[in-house]
Amino acid sequence: MEIKKVAVIGAGVMGAGIAAHITNAGIPVVLLDIVPEGADNRNVIAEGAVAKMLKTQPAPFMHKKNARLITTGNIEDNLNLIADCDWIIEAVIERLDIKQSLYKKLDAVRAEGSVVSSNTSTIPLHDLVSGQSEAFAEDFMITHFFNPPRYMRLLEITDGEQTRPEVVDSIRRFCDQSLGKGVVYCKDTPGFIANRIGVFWIQVAILEAMALGLTVEEADAVMGRPVGIPKTGVFGLSDLVGIDLMPHLMESMQRTLSKDDPFIEKSTIPELISKMIADGYTGRKGKGGFYRLNREGGQKIKESIDLQTGEYRPTAKAHLQSLSASKHAGLKGLVAHPDKGGVYAKRVLAQVLGYAASLIPEIADDILAVDEAMKLGYAWKYGPFELIDQLGAANFTELMESEGLAVPPLMQLVADGSFYRVQDGQLQYLDTQGIYQDVKRSEGVLLLSDIKRRSEPLLKNGSASLWDIGDGVLCLEFTSKMNAIDPDILKLIGESIPVVAKGHKALVLHNEGENYSVGANLGLLLFAANLGTWDQIEEMVEGGQKTYQALKNAPFPVVGAPAGMALGGGCESLLHCDAIQAHAETYIGLVEVGVGLIPGWGGCKEMLQRWITNKRRPGGPMPAVIKCFETISTAVVAKSAAEAKDSLFFRHEDGITMNRDRLLADAKARALAMAENYQPPEPIEIRLPGPTAKAAMEMAVKGVRLAGKATAHDVVVSMALAEMLSGGDTDITETLTEDDLLTLEREVFMSLIRHPDSLDRMEHMLETGKPLRN
Known part of the structure; x- marks a missing residue:
């Protein structure tokens, strides 16, 4: 089944965001909501949602023009608009009676075989389809998006006993390939996977911080980067999502979980938090939360709440010896440290990771689904079972016992082994029978991390490596800090060109870092400038120019495959590629003016050539020069791969991949297609007005x-x-x-x-x- 048109019922924050992201895949969407009482404009809710999203930052749309793909209306007058939709997503209020009533209306007008799904995470699927037609139940499933839908990669799906398997397959494939989602199949249990564990983690971390007398800064410093969690930690994350959501989440879990579930014991809302919510301190959307910005007296002072007194004070950096221990000895060093930070980490991780281990196979069939859900839904760098492996499974079992916690059967099963291992270059995981299974990738997924497990680089230095990714294609990977371009990277690019030319077909520039490259290594440049070694700097600039020119003129195709930020010198490397296959979430620009410089590795030259030879530009060189000037002098950064085409950072014909896991495979395929009868580009000469x-x-x-x-x-x-x-x-x-x-x-x-x-x-x-x- 092919998804060509989608309807979203419910134009609230989630529904509207889902609609916007579907348009990012180029798919038209019908967005409907109720008719407000006494409204002159009966479509005001849906129309208002689209108008608001066009002004929202971070932007729900990857390009403003995508808003044109949304047809707005209301469910009283325009329900007929869903008749030709292949997928209908319900995202209305979390009330069973309202949803069931809506489903009967949808069933009366929807096309035969069209898929209907709910975005709920609190109402069981069997309750949702109760009383519906058999055909409706066969076409129904749950698709739980995370907010904001464009940026949060996790999509949890579950089906019912009557759901047709082909329905699940169609939606899984579409969400994976077209929406770029990491699709995780989970069982129909309260909170599914990510929120069941994630909300428990937040609640435990808040309660333990209060019990141990930690400040919010200390708690976030411990429960942040040392554990592989974003620096917001728990309190910063609570401010971000809204503290007022906590009582609703707790009520939902109390209502749906069994009374002996460990979550129930931790579901009490502290008095301080209840008072904060009552006073309007609900987080970033309110007057502040655990953190706030005090603007009294015309100043901007970041303040934090005292968890004991409820009073605000200036935010202070956390100084805990356990944080230093974690830098030297990792997670083991953190939980072993006797200070309150170490004790805090030990208590929280013992409960949260132990809880995760106790939930398999209740919430998911294997540990892969749980780890993937937490990484994609809560931006954890490591999943719960990867964290247990870092601590050592046997050590973690002892840690749980020391905290008086029951050891789950899965921990007894792994014993002194590990949940993951590499066997003959193949990543494997432990299943619920105690047998190691290969981690299998979906068709069309090629990960550099898998290649690196089973092979050695063809070339390598301290900042870059060259890998054989098969079929005659090599991949050049940046490995410096933040993938900043330095002399070692330039050197390896130069060394790679003859290697590729000698016996291979093409080269791909790609890495799996958070960002493709944040630009040139500014520290090295400033160091040389402070020493006054101007000749050395000029040699480095000229060397970078020659390296990128050699890349451009190589006798084989070069394809850039960026994701995340591609700034300054990183952007310039891509400007010299024959083609780009970019992840949709690529943020690219020439930002050198911010540090008082101009692009020096051919960035100005390439942008001039692109604008002057661009067939879509106004006539004459002057408009092209002015456009280049506007783009570079204001340090324009495209906020998506689609936007990057407007500024000619990418060409019109360059490709965009929605799912980051598919990026390398798509780039490789593009490189192979170009390799047949490849000819290097002809030198370009231009005229400028002076x-x-x-x-x-x-x-x-x-x-x-x-x-x-x-x-x-x-x-x-x-x-x-x-x-x-x-x-x-x-x-x-x-x-x-x-x-x-x-x-x-x-x-x-x-x-x-x-x-x-x-x-x-x-x-x-x-x-x-x-x-x-x-």
Whole structure:
């Protein structure tokens, strides 16, 4: 079954967000809601939801034009609009009677064989289909999205006894390939997987922090990065999702779980939290939460609540010896430390990881589903069973016993072994029978991590590696901190080109880091600048230019496969590829002006060439030069791969992959298709307006400066950029080669890096992570 059109019933935050994300896959959506009493516009709720999403940040739409794919209406007048929809998603209020009444209306008008699903996570599926037609029950399932639907990769699905298997297969495939979801099948139990464990984790962590007298900063510092959890920890996460949700979640679990479930014992809402909710301190959407921003007296002071007194005080950095121990000895060092941070980690992990182990096979058939759900739904770096392996299964069993907790059968089964192992290069997991099974990937999924388990790199240094990914295609992986481009990466690119050319078909630039690359290694650059080794810096700039040019002119196709941030020098590496196969969530831009520089590794040259040769641009070189100037001088960063095509960071014909796990396989396929009869690109020569264009850009910069939107050094950097993009002393009758453009780019870069204000910007960025407005 092919999904060509979708309906979403319920235009609240979740329903509207689901609708928006489906349009991100290019699929038209019908969005319906109720008619408010006395409303002049009967479609006001659905229309208002779309209008609001166009202004929301982070944006639910990957491109604003996707909003045009939504047809709005209401369930009284427009229910007929679902008649040609292949999938109908119900996302209305969590009341069984309302849902069941709606289902009967849907069943009367929906197409035969169309899928109906609910986004619920609190009402059992068998209750939802009770009293419905047999045909409806056969086409019904639960699809539980996480908020916000565009950014949270987890989709939990479950079916009923009557659900047709082909229905589940169709939705699973569509959500995986078209929506980019990590689809986890779970059993029809309260909270499914992620919220059953995740809400328990939040509740236990809050209660234990209060019991042990930790500050919110200390608790978040311990229950954050040392455990592989986002730095928000528990209290920051609670502020983010809304503290007022906690009573509703607890009530739902109390109502649906058996009375002997460990969750019930922990489901009490502390008095402090009840008072916070009553006073409007519900988190970021309210007046503040466990953290708040105090704006009294015109200042902005971040404050934290005292968990004992309920009073706010300035936020202070956590200083715990256990945090230092975790840096040296990992998770084992953290839980073994005797200070309150170590005790806190031990108590929370013993309860939460032990609870997760006790829930298999109740909530899922295997540990893979649980680990995947927590990583995708709560952004944990490691799943519960991966964390147990870090602690050592036998050690963790002793830890549970020391805390007076019952040891689950699964922990007895693993004994002193591990839940995961690598056998002959193959990752395996322990099943519920105590037998190791291969971790199998879906068709079309190729992970570099799997390749690295079973092979050795062809080339390697401290910042990059070259891997054989099969069928004559090699993959160059960045491995430096934050994948910052440094001399070692440039060196390995240079060394890789002859290796690929000698006996292989193509090269893919890809890594599985959080970000493809955050840019050039600014620390190395600043160090050299502070020493005044200008010749060495210029050699590095010229070396980067030559390396990227060699990549561009290689006798084989080069495909860039980025995900996450691709900034500065990382962006420039992609600009020199023959083609891009990008993950949909790629955030790309040339941001060098933020540190007082211009792109120096061919970024200016490539953008000029793209805009001037772009068939869709207005005529003449001047508009193209101005467009380049606007893009680079304002450090434009595309907030999706779709947006990146607007700024020509990506070409119109470049590919987009929705599911990150499928990115490498898609890039490899693209590279192989290009390898047949491949010819390197012909050198491009362009004409630039010279002083005429520079004068126009100077007027624009002066206007921005007079309006108070540009600093003094912004003007200096912008005019240096204008010098480069206009072509310097050239005029429209002269032809400029790529080497001419690179020479000019390098000269302008070197003039800026010598400027004291640029050095101040670089230093400030390294120290604070934020741009200096000087």
